[in-house]
Amino acid sequence: MPRNLSPSASPVRCADIASSAFDAVRGDQAARRFGDDLRGRFHAEHCHLFSSGRAALSALFSALRARTPERDTVSLPAFTSYSVASAAVRSGLKVAFYDLDPATLCPEPGSFERSLGPDVVCAVVCHLFGYPCPMNGLADIAAGHGVPLVDDAAQAMGATVEGRATGMSGIAGILSLSRGKNITSVDGGVILTNDSELSRAIAGVACEPSRRRDIPALALKALLIWALQRPQIYWLPRSLPFLKIGASVFEPDFPIGEMSPFQAALGRRMFGRLDEINQERVRNAEDIIRRSGKPGRFPEPAPGSRPVYLRLPCLGQAGREIPEMGVVRSYPQALCDLQELRPHVVHGAQDCPEARRLARELVTLPTHCFVTEADRETLARSVA
Numbered sequence: 001m002p003r004n005l006s007p008s009a010s011p012v013r014c015a016d017i018a019s020s021a022f023d024a025v026r027g028d029q030a031a032r033r034f035g036d037d038l039r040g041r042f043h044a045e046h047c048h049l050f051s052s053g054r055a056a057l058s059a060l061f062s063a064l065r066a067r068t069p070e071r072d073t074v075s076l077p078a079f080t081s082y083s084v085a086s087a088a089v090r091s092g093l094k095v096a097f098y099d100l101d102p103a104t105l106c107p108e109p110g111s112f113e114r115s116l117g118p119d120v121v122c123a124v125v126c127h128l129f130g131y132p133c134p135m136n137g138l139a140d141i142a143a144g145h146g147v148p149l150v151d152d153a154a155q156a157m158g159a160t161v162e163g164r165a166t167g168m169s170g171i172a173g174i175l176s177l178s179r180g181k182n183i184t185s186v187d188g189g190v191i192l193t194n195d196s197e198l199s200r201a202i203a204g205v206a207c208e209p210s211r212r213r214d215i216p217a218l219a220l221k222a223l224l225i226w227a228l229q230r231p232q233i234y235w236l237p238r239s240l241p242f243l244k245i246g247a248s249v250f251e252p253d254f255p256i257g258e259m260s261p262f263q264a265a266l267g268r269r270m271f272g273r274l275d276e277i278n279q280e281r282v283r284n285a286e287d288i289i290r291r292s293g294k295p296g297r298f299p300e301p302a303p304g305s306r307p308v309y310l311r312l313p314c315l316g317q318a319g320r321e322i323p324e325m326g327v328v329r330s331y332p333q334a335l336c337d338l339q340e341l342r343p344h345v346v347h348g349a350q351d352c353p354e355a356r357r358l359a360r361e362l363v364t365l366p367t368h369c370f371v372t373e374a375d376r377e378t379l380a381r382s383v384a
């Protein structure tokens, strides 16, 4: 069978899936324990667990909106996961965009500031592919407009910048545990905040309770992730287009639910290995950059930051995807060009040419645990 690399993978273990299912059935206090671990590591006073990262983001938007009901817009990077825009629309909000600096993948400060206005509920900063964005300057700009900052660390769990963990700047942060993130619990999302009033508002957002009867289906999905992300088997899901593996979809009609005890138990087990898993990604990414001999093709991590390279982004690679090696464009269109999002974009939203260029020219290289030395050499040689 052909060996295929997936663009992203998370090294979930069979034994952890079995123990987590057992814990969930037994009624172990998995969610409380996972929440305690997260609060401890991130020095967060409050932690809320959700069924997905987009559910967490949407609950956060709704809670922030309740504080400023006269505002109706979220400011987003024009190049990011379509899930971020889906969450804004799910919360009944309009979207405005700001552009990114392609050399760092961080917000371009002038464009960021222009996206903020009296109607903006919050501005979201995403640490794309595990590259942390410095937040202090952006927080100052946002504060100047009375706009709270949301620190979206869905792709950067375990990274640090300016001496803080990503996810812990701004009024609140989010993490994701979906398939292909730094660690996975099949799906899962977290809100972290030190704002007690906001935490009460989040607790008040309508949220579907988790059901015991979902445990077998979730455990089966975890086993499928374990099996199908392997290079010997990945050709199978890749050859079934209806599975939409790796596709970016704008889908604002998703459930907002509690994280189930199974997801919390599995998330907690993987969280215990977060640094070890991230270190492997860092080693792989740095080795590919070194072997390529073209460090200028890769975005520059912010000075003093510790990136976690969920994937390794590579610039100026238009048309150079190699799907069987996991080299893909992550977001085929900038959010400002996404047809389905048009009805939700504020009038006069900025044009974001760099985001457009990133959508055309940026590919990501895999950095996960299934990438071998031979793969790193092939990946490095593929960089134009």
Ligand SMILES: Cc1ncc(COP(=O)(O)O)c(C=O)c1O
Binding pocket: 052, 053, 054, 055, 057, 080, 081, 083, 084, 126, 127, 152, 154, 155, 176, 177, 178, 187, 188, 189
């Ligand atoms: C930056 C960012 N924010 C939020 C999300 C939503 O997370 P989830 O996939 O867990 O719904 C994603 C998912 O890809 C993401 O990349």
